[in-house]
Amino acid sequence: MAQYAVRVSAVAEKIGGQVLNVIKIVVESFSVQKKLLIEINQTQILGAAVHAYINWAAKMAVRLGTGVPWVMCKEDDASDPVINACNGFYCDAFSPNKPYKPTLLTEAWSGWFTEFGGTIHQRPVQDLAFAVARFIQKGGSYINYYMV
Numbered sequence: 290m291a292q293y294a295v296r297v298s299a300v301a302e303k304i305g306g307q308v309l310n311v312i313k314i315v316v317e318s319f320s321v322q323k324k325l326l327i328e329i330n331q332t333q334i335l336g337a338a339v340h341a342y343i344n345w346a347a348k349m350a351v352r353l354g355t356g357v358p359w360v361m362c363k364e365d366d367a368s369d370p371v372i373n374a375c376n377g378f379y380c381d382a383f384s385p386n387k388p389y390k391p392t393l394l395t396e397a398w399s400g401w402f403t404e405f406g407g408t409i410h411q412r413p414v415q416d417l418a419f420a421v422a423r424f425i426q427k428g429g430s431y432i433n434y435y436m437v
Contacts, residue, residue, distance in 0.1 A: 311353055318349060340366075347371045362395045376435070378412065381423035392428050396435035397421055 302309060343361070347368055350359040359371045365386055367373035375383035376396035385392055399417050401410035421432055 311355075314349065314353065318346060344368065360393060360395060379420050379423075380429070381420065381427045383424075384428075391430045392424075393431045394421075394424050394429055395431075395433050397424075397432050398435055400436045402436075 343364055343366075347359065347361060351370060360374050361367040361371050362374050362376045364371075364373045367386060369387065372390050372393060373386050374393035374395040376394075376398070378398050380394045380397075383392065383394070397417065397420065399412050399414075403409050417434075421429075424432065
């Protein structure tokens with residue numbers, strides 16, 4: 290991520306203006322996220338600190354005023370106007386936290402990370418297709434395949 294941020298920041302420096310300001314905020318948010326994730330991994334305690342970070346990230350994103358919807362994956366209490374979405378193997382039981390928000394599947398998992406020497410997690414394509422069909426049947430409006 291750091292390499293990507295450096296490359297994007299270099300381009301933003303050339304463009305300047307609002308693009309540069311937005312990139313600086315995004316880079317800062319990834320830095321905060323990284324620090325928080327390290328802290329979470331060290332303590333394995335999810336609680337008030339995580340909730341505070343999620344609320345901060347949502348408010349920061351909305352304040353950018355980009356005019357595009359912001360999506361938070363697996364965040365049932367995402368505040369308006371942020372849209373909460375499902376990530377997983379099966380999302381047919383998912384519904385957004387407000388009835389006027391779209392039903393999104395941002396990560397339809399076809400597998401999962403493999404640890405060195407560990408089991409290769411691979412999902413049969415028929416199961417993936419069935420899960421996506423069920424998601425659409427239950428009102429899903431967007432699917433993004435992940436780990437393909």
